[in-house]
Amino acid sequence: MDPALATFIQTHLVKLAELIKEPPLPLDQYGAQLLELIDPEVNSLSYMAVLHTLLLPNVTGPREVILEKLVKFLLGFDPRQIRYAGSHLLEILTLVCGGSILPPSVAVEAVSTAILKIDPAGAMFTSSHLQLARLAYSTNNIDPALKVIEKNIVFYPGMANWKKPSMLCDMTLSPSVYIHKETGFTNPVKAASVLEYDMLAGMMFCSKRDWTKAHAAFERVVSYPTRDGGCSKIMAEAYKKWVLVSLLFKGKLVPLPLYTGPAAAKNYQTLGKPYKDVGSLFDTTNAGELRTEVEKSNQIWQEDNNVGLIQEVLSAYQEWQIKNLQNIYSKVSIAEIRQQTKSAQTGSILSSDDDIEALIRNMIISNSLKGVIEKNDDGTVFLTFLPASTALSEAEFAQEMTKTAVQLKALDPIFKATNERLGTSREYIKHMIKEQKRAADKSELDPTMGFESHVDDEDLMGGVMSTT
Incomplete structure (x- = not known):
């Protein structure tokens, strides 16, 4: 990366600040015309400087024109340039996430795109993530937000x-390096914000009936480490949803993750x-009892x-009852399926084979x-279960390998940043000192131990369980 480029950007920023502070012409009258002369993809900093002045604290000038320029x-925008004006972009995103300046559907799409332009891997959590999730869920504009919500968060603001x-213009940097409260891209984030974000994500996935991702999102809330080892109100609410979603996702009640706090x-x-x-x-044949149990707590379901x-x-x-039959049969008649399964909505078998066939x-x-x-030739209708997956063709396999290679390459800066963060942490250094001393002591006693040496559980958790 050429240092001259960074110097040029800094000089440009100083000149922009001077221009906005004392413009030769009033921006409220001529700002919209000025934006017509600037390309937001080429001169992103200049464009945003003018746009920011026209939008905040209130929209000044021709509103429709300015809002059209905002979306554009x-x-x-060029993400490399914007790294030098994170605080201004954050103020614009906060304004848009307010939901009053643009139609919600447009706002969600625009903010989602902007977040991923800043961080294509979507690995860094910011205050804008929570604002986006709130807007998307409250206005039922979920689809355009999923491209952000579905990303795996690795880093959080304020990490050591x-x-x-x-x-900042080095495009190989990990997002945790250039997205930070010091660079202005995010406000400080508290634990409550992270919990709310994952809770909203889980509810959005539920609305799409994506039980796999909903289960994972609620589980992050349920297993979130707390200072006193207890659980907050939002964690308790997530647990209730997590139980129900586990039935839809796994077909049975699953145990809590091992890393869930005991309290x-x-x-x-x-x-x-x-x-x-x-x-x-749910995982029994007692459809009537399940129906009764549900009806008994109707008030609770409504309150929650x-x-x-x-x-x-x-x-x-009943769908899970049918799916579980493949553990016994490879092929089974529709009539048998009707006799062996029941509907929890009625507590009994379906009234006809046609009904069970339509369900299947x-x-x-x-x-x-x-x-x-x-x-069959005699008119008997059967369900034949197929394998969960089929072999890929050579072309499909090559396509999957290429896709995986691209994903791994995108993760490289994240891996490097995580490795560096781990290597310089106090807990890791203490652990390595202990390991070196342990290895030295054991080599004196028995130089043949080698890979047979092990690490005590207490050492592995050192500095993790007691840091809160």
């Missing part, structure tokens, strides 16, 4: 060992008892805003069941 900027890079796990057993009772019956998820669970009960066809169409419906 957010969709097309941050140091200012020599050149939190104990609270969940009490606070989530009605949900656990439903979960315990989980009526929709409960209905999804009742609907999925819908499952196949939605890809929740791998199978085909066939008819």
Whole structure:
């Protein structure tokens, strides 16, 4: 990276600040015309400087024209230049996420695009992530936000060992290096913000019936480490949803992650008892008991805003019974399926073979069941279960390998930053000193031990469990 480029950008920023402070012409009258002369993709800093002045604290000038320029900027700015004006971009994103300056559908799309232009890997959490999630969920504009929400968060603002890079314009930098409260791209983030974000993400995935991702999002909330080892209100709410989603995702009640805090796990057993009772019956053939258990706690589902998820669970009960039949059969008649499965919505078997066949066809169409419906010469209709996955063709395999290689390359700066952060942490250094001393002591006693040496659990957790 040429240092002259960084110097040029800094000089340009100084001149822009002077120009905006004392413009030769009033920007409220001529700002929109000035934007017509600037290309937001080429001169992003100049464009944003004028745009920021026209938008904040209030929109000045022709409103429709300025808002059109705003959208054009957010969709097309040069991310390299914008690294030098993070605070101005954050103020613009905050304004847009307010939901009053642009139509929500446009605002969500524009902010989502801007976030990923700054950090294509989507690995760094910022205050704009939570603002985006709130706007997307509250206005039901979920689809355009998913490209951000689906990204795996690796870094958070305020993490230790941050140091200012020599050149912000270095495009090989990890997002944790140039996206920081010191560079202005984010406000400080508290634990409550992270929990709310994952909670909203889980609810958005639920609205799309993406139970796999919803389960993972709620699980992040449920297992979040707390200072006193207990659980907050939002963690308890997430646990209830996590139980229901686990039934939809796995077909049964799953145990809490091993890394869940003991005190939190104990609270969940009490606070989530009605949900656990439903979960315990889901993996049985007692459809009537499940229906009764659900009806008994209708008031609880309403108070917890989980009526929709409960209905999804009742609907999925018979579907999971059908899917579990593939553990016994490779091929089974529709008539047998009707006799062996029941609906939790009615507590009994379906009234006709046509009803069960229609249910199975819908499952196949939605890809929740791998199978085909066939008819024998005697007219008997069968369901044949298919393998969960089929072998890829050579071309498909090559395409998957190329896609994986691109993903791994994108993760390289993240890996390097994580490795550096680990290598300079106090806990890791203490652990390495202990390991070197242990190795020296053991080599004196038995030089043949080599790989047989092990690390005590206490040492592995040193500095992790007791740092809060």
